[in-house]
Structures are given as structure tokens and as C-alpha cells.
Amino acid sequence: MPAPPVLELRGLSVRYGGVPALDRVGVTFEGGCITCVLGENGSGKSTLVAVLSGLRAHDDGDLLLDGVPVRFRSPRAAREAGIATVWQDLAVAPLLSVWRNLCLGAEPTRGRWPLRRLDVDAARETTVRALERIGVTGVDPDQPVNSLQAGARQSLAIARAVHFGARALVLDEPTEPMTIAQHTLVGQAVLGARARGLAVVLVTHNPRYAHLVGDRFLLLARGQVAGDLTRADVDADDLTRLMAGGEELTALTTRLQELHPELGDR
Amino acid sequence: MPGDPVIVDRLPVARVAAAHRRRVADRVLARPSIAAVLALLVVVAVFGVRVPGLLTLEGLAGVLDAAALLGIGGVAVGLLLVGGHFDLSIGTVTVASAVLTGVLAGPMEWGIWPALAVSLAAALTVGLVNGWLVVRTGLPSFLVTLATALVLQGTTVSALPLVAGGPRITGLDEAPGWSSAAALFGSTAEVGGGVFRVSLLWWLAGTAGAGWLLWRTRFGNDVLAMGSSRRAARELGVPVQRTTLTLYALTATAGWLLGTLALVPAASVAATPSLILAIDFVVVAVIGGCLLTGGYGSMAGAAAGALLYAVARRGVELAGWDPRWSQALLGVFLLVALLVGGVVRARLRAAPRS
Numbered sequence: 001m002p003a004p005p006v007l008e009l010r011g012l013s014v015r016y017g018g019v020p021a022l023d024r025v026g027v028t029f030e031g032g033c034i035t036c037v038l039g040e041n042g043s044g045k046s047t048l049v050a051v052l053s054g055l056r057a058h059d060d061g062d063l064l065l066d067g068v069p070v071r072f073r074s075p076r077a078a079r080e081a082g083i084a085t086v087w088q089d090l091a092v093a094p095l096l097s098v099w100r101n102l103c104l105g106a107e108p109t110r111g112r113w114p115l116r117r118l119d120v121d122a123a124r125e126t127t128v129r130a131l132e133r134i135g136v137t138g139v140d141p142d143q144p145v146n147s148l149q150a151g152a153r154q155s156l157a158i159a160r161a162v163h164f165g166a167r168a169l170v171l172d173e174p175t176e177p178m179t180i181a182q183h184t185l186v187g188q189a190v191l192g193a194r195a196r197g198l199a200v201v202l203v204t205h206n207p208r209y210a211h212l213v214g215d216r217f218l219l220l221a222r223g224q225v226a227g228d229l230t231r232a233d234v235d236a237d238d239l240t241r242l243m244a245g246g247e248e249l250t251a252l253t254t255r256l257q258e259l260h261p262e263l264g265d266r
Numbered sequence: 267m268p269g270d271p272v273i274v275d276r277l278p279v280a281r282v283a284a285a286h287r288r289r290v291a292d293r294v295l296a297r298p299s300i301a302a303v304l305a306l307l308v309v310v311a312v313f314g315v316r317v318p319g320l321l322t323l324e325g326l327a328g329v330l331d332a333a334a335l336l337g338i339g340g341v342a343v344g345l346l347l348v349g350g351h352f353d354l355s356i357g358t359v360t361v362a363s364a365v366l367t368g369v370l371a372g373p374m375e376w377g378i379w380p381a382l383a384v385s386l387a388a389a390l391t392v393g394l395v396n397g398w399l400v401v402r403t404g405l406p407s408f409l410v411t412l413a414t415a416l417v418l419q420g421t422t423v424s425a426l427p428l429v430a431g432g433p434r435i436t437g438l439d440e441a442p443g444w445s446s447a448a449a450l451f452g453s454t455a456e457v458g459g460g461v462f463r464v465s466l467l468w469w470l471a472g473t474a475g476a477g478w479l480l481w482r483t484r485f486g487n488d489v490l491a492m493g494s495s496r497r498a499a500r501e502l503g504v505p506v507q508r509t510t511l512t513l514y515a516l517t518a519t520a521g522w523l524l525g526t527l528a529l530v531p532a533a534s535v536a537a538t539p540s541l542i543l544a545i546d547f548v549v550v551a552v553i554g555g556c557l558l559t560g561g562y563g564s565m566a567g568a569a570a571g572a573l574l575y576a577v578a579r580r581g582v583e584l585a586g587w588d589p590r591w592s593q594a595l596l597g598v599f600l601l602v603a604l605l606v607g608g609v610v611r612a613r614l615r616a617a618p619r620s
Contacts (some may be wrong), residue, residue: 055501076503091501093494095561096487104491105503107484117482 006168006199007052007083008033011044012061014047015199022063023223028167029199036210037203038243039220045203046088048220049172052201053085065167073088076105079201084165086189088172088203091155092145099127099141102160102208130163131155134189139166151182158189175205207239219243290548298555299567301606305553305599306574313581320581327460329576334469335524337572339543340550341469341476342520344568346513347551348480350493350560351407353514355396355415357543362422363389364525367425367434377442383404386522392418393518397511415541426537436534444533452530465527469569474521477565489513493560549596550575553603574599 006170014022025186029035039045050056051063056074062069065081072078075085085091092101099120101151127141136155145153152198154174161169171186176185190200190213210217217234219227219242234242248249257263294358319325323332339356370381396414400407427433439448453464474564482485488509490500500506529535554571557564575596582592 049406053501054503074503074505075501076505085501087498087501089497089501091495091498093491093498093561095494100487100490104487107487112273117478117486118484118487120482197574213357 003031004064005029006066007201008053008062008067010062012051012058012063014056015059015168018086020223025130025225027063027225027228031197031199031202032165032194034194034200034213035072035216035218036164037216037218037220038205038207038210038239039226040243042222043220044223045170045220047223049085049088049170049201050202052078052083052168052170054083055176062205072200079164081104082165082167083170084102084161084163085170086157086161086169086172088174090153090174092153092156094146097142097144097234098139098148101156102127102141102163106164108137124133126163127159130159134159134162134185134192143176143239151179151185154182155185160183162189162193164199165193167198168201169193170201170203172203173205177201183209183239207235207243211236211239271544278461295562297435298607299564300555301603302554302567302570304367305399305578305602309574309577309581313397313499313577314584317581317584319584320577323458323460325460325580325584327457327462329573329580330466331463332579333569333572333576334463334465335527336546336550336575337469337569338465338472338520338524338527339547340554340568340572341472341565342517343544343547344556344563344565345476345480345489346517347548347556347558348493348560348563349489349509349513350496351510352402352411353396354408354411354541354544355392355418356517356541356547358415358418358422359389359392359518359521360525360526361538361540361545362392362418362529363522364535365422365426365435365530365531365537366570367526368438369429369579371441372435373430375441378447379443380439381441382447382526385525387520387526389522389525390515393510393516393521394512396518397514400514401507403508411544414559415544419539419541423539432537434534438529438535439533440594448530451526453553454531463531468523468527469572472523473565473569480563482563485509485512486538490561493557494562510599517620527552546575549600552607555603555607559609571603 007029009025009027012022013020013024024042025048029231029244037045037048047056051058054075054077057071057073065083066068068080070081072081078085093104096104103123103126108119108126110114110119111117124141126203128139130137131137134155136152136159139148139155140173145156148156158171161171169190170191173186184210186202187258193200194215202210202214209230215231217229217239218225219229314321317325319324325564329412339360343353344357359512366388367378367381370376370384371378374381392414396407396411399405399410399414403410427436438444455462464474480489488504491502491504492506492509495507498560550571551563551568551572552558553574554569556568578595578599579589579592582595583589
């Protein structure tokens, strides 16, 4: 019997006040495979990230980790289970030092409970090692994150996820365009994670970039899976067309429905 | 495929790091408590010359007595500010819990310890209700705690005469167990003409404990992250609700301690309006370098702020001026502290992007 996929969604639904953000989604994320999630705004990409990372619990269906149904109480629980996330806003606390940000929620400690305290030296060392692991050197772990440039903040967020992600890595790319250096960093992180057998979920807005690194492509539309494709199925142009087409078509549909209510909900 | 491979070493990171070998002056200026410490030195020098009585042991005891009470509240409120919240109810919790202790130990004839335990539990309940309302509603904590403060103050001031037959309860030292409570909350030590109160020790312990909690524990890291960016804290799984509730429980405990430290030495308690006390604590914490916007602060700074406040008040008093001048002076200090805080934040902020 083959090993179960690292992550699997079975008929999973998430609703916000009755409105489904994800509607009976079934998908698997295998280890050693980069799955790119594509879709326009409001298609459920962010909700998918929120569910996988433990920020939002699902309402219906199952989330399975290594074939076992799980329900994470918080992102901390998901991270302890080995699912680490690079958030769209990078999730860094600007006034805190680099090491406090990197270790937040999993700080090394010393001593017993009433006197349990942060092991600052160990935390600094972990930080330097985690950054070196993704090829970034020369960052002072005591430096406040505020003083880092955007690229360096992204390095920090990626280093944190790579350090804590043992089973799966979820990346939610920022909406604003990234530089080549930033794309390279993301690319190296996801390729490295794939080589180590992690399940990689990459939410991206750039179909060409997705085709460059992705093994599988998950297209979402209105909270449902609109397409589950492999590299063999599509080339970069197809992906671009699929994404663009979807967006245009939806805009057109909405507009027409506004102008002609007699069309109904088609 | 992209053209030239990008070598990661050439990413901005290395350059930023090199540019940020900050000099000593920068590091000092980036300390949030610097304004309070400098102002303290100035005030001590000015009043030391004008009012020599301030620098005697007797004068010092008077200053420290006032500073201890301000400092206990300032440290608790400062911790809350760092977590990105606000508590206007701590002043009324102080009076309300003391009044409750007085009612239980006086007219109800309970022992002082059971009375203290019940009033602590009541204070904690108020704190948890504050925290719960803030967490549940997502409303600004300024307004939520203003509401609880008003409810508490109105209830205390109007209910006490009904229960005790007057606005004041006296003769609490007849309550069973008084001597041990008096030792813990009301004892004094005379050193060379100055009478130092035990509240000083509570203040020192509170400041050291809060500083350790903030900078050296996981809880403190959660508080810092929460105040710095609530969204990031949530995304990283900081238990935002539990941390907020704990912070409000801590300020309520500080309020109860302040009430007890006022009740025990006097062996009496009165229901006085005390909303302004909460403002004093915020002023002390902000002068000490706690950012009103959350995410950064210094407990030692809050202690320095309390000292500054106490020296200014005592100095104005001893110089024979109208004591109300000290409030104006304090306002000036607060303004300076806010301006310096802006400089501090600028030092903490990103270097100009090239």
C-alpha cells in the first residue's frame, strides 16, 4: 500500500457567515511535489492557506495529515505538526529583533516552569543557522526587523518556514510584483523543500513563474477546484490563458448579470 | 529560464547588515527609556539646588513613597501598552477593591486575609471581563475600559455609604489577622530620619519581575509580537486571547495591590473618585518609553518615569509652589517624551531604501 499523501483535503468546506470561501474541495498534496495554486482574487486561495496553516478551522469535510484527520487549533499547532507557512504579509513583527521573530512561538528555553526563560544565545544561533541554510549571511540577529529591507524580511520569513517545516511548506506570495532576487529566493526555497521530500504549496499570481517551478497546478475559482493539472497537461502559455480567461470571463459574467438580471445565475 | 543566476550573497541582506553596524550613540538613542532618565537627572539637579530638603534621606523617603505607588501602576500599564492595549480602569479597580476589602473586614467583620482574598478575586474578575470584552468585541480597549471604569467608580462611590453608613470605613486594624497583613503591606523602616515604606519593595519586585517577564520569557515575546503587529502574531499562532486576558489580569492585580498598599497603612478606606489615577499610570509608562502604539517598552523606563513624576511633585510641593503646577510640568515631560519617542521609533525603523 502506498504511503498516504502528506496533506489531503476531502470534501472540505469553509464558510464565512454562510458564504462558502472553499466549497467541497478535494485535493492531495504529495511529498516531493510542488503544487502551484492559481486563481483570481476571491477564488479561495487565501482560505486554503489559512486552513492548511491552522489559522482557520474548516467547517465541513476532512483535512488529513499523513492520512490521519487533523484539526489544528492554531498556527502554532500546525507548525508543531511540521506545516510551516510563509504568509503573504510575511508575518513579521516590525519592532522585534530578527531572532525574536524567527523563534516566535518556538523559542528555546531553559529552566523549570516558574523560572523558565528564553535561551537567548541558543535562539540567536538558531536564527543565524536558519538564515545560512537558505544562503543568507551577515544578518545581525539582534537587529530590529524594521531596519531590514523588503528582500531581507522575505528571507527571514522563508528561513523561518524552512526551519520549522518538516512535512509541508506553504508559501503565499505577496500580491505586489517581486524582484528577480526575491523570486529566486522563493524558487530556491521551494526546490530545496521538494528535494527534501516536503509537500510544497505555492500560491502565486505569476503563471509563468508557476510553470517554471511547479509540478502540479491547482486552479481555484469561486472556492472550487476548477482544474488540477500536471506539467504534462499544460505549458506556460496555457496557464497564462487559463488564468487570464477565467478572470475575464468572470468579470464579463458579473457585468452582464448586473445589466441583465433576466440572465439569472448561470 | 532567467538569464544570469542570482547569487544569494549579493542580495540586499548583506549590504543592509553592513550598513547597520550601529554606533554607540545610535544604540543609546534607540533605548526607549532615555528620555525619562535624562529628564530625571535634570529635575533632580534643578530641585536639588532649589529645595535642598529633597536630597536628604527624609526627602528621598517621601519621593520614593510616591514613586512606588506610581511605579507599580506604571509597570502594569506599561506591560499592557507594550501588548498594544490600554487600561483606564486600573485606578477605579484600586479604590473599588480597597473598598470591598474594607467593607468585608469592617462592617461584615471578616478576617483581613479572607477579605483580601475575595477582593483580589473580584479585581481579577474585573480584569478578565475587561480582557474578554476587548478580545470578543474587538473594540478599542480605551473605550471598553473607560466603560468598566465608570461602572466601577459609580458603583463604589454610591454603594459604600449604603453599606457602611458613610463615605469612609475606619478602624480596620481590629480585623482578625491584621498584624500579618500590616507587616506585609504596611511595615516601614526608618533609616536616618527617613521612613521608608514596604511598598518600595513591592515596586522593585514588580519592576524586576515585569522586565524579566517581558524580555526573557515566551509570554513576553508573545506580548511584544502582539503589540507590534497583531496580524503577524495571529498568523504565527501567538495565543492572542490568552495573552490579552493575562495582561488584564495583571493590571487588575496591580490595582488590587495598590488599593491594599493604601488601605493597610491607614487602616481605613474611602471611596474617592480615581479615574485620573489611570491617566497618571499611562503618563508614567509613556514617559518611561513604552510606545502608545504597542510593541516596545521598558519596565526600568517606567520606573524612571515614576521617579521623575514623584520628584517633580514633591519638588513643587517642597518649593512652596501650588502643587497643581506639577501637573503642568508633567504635561511638558510627557510631550518631550512623546517627541523623543518619535526619534526612538525612527531609529528603530528601516534605513532609507536605496
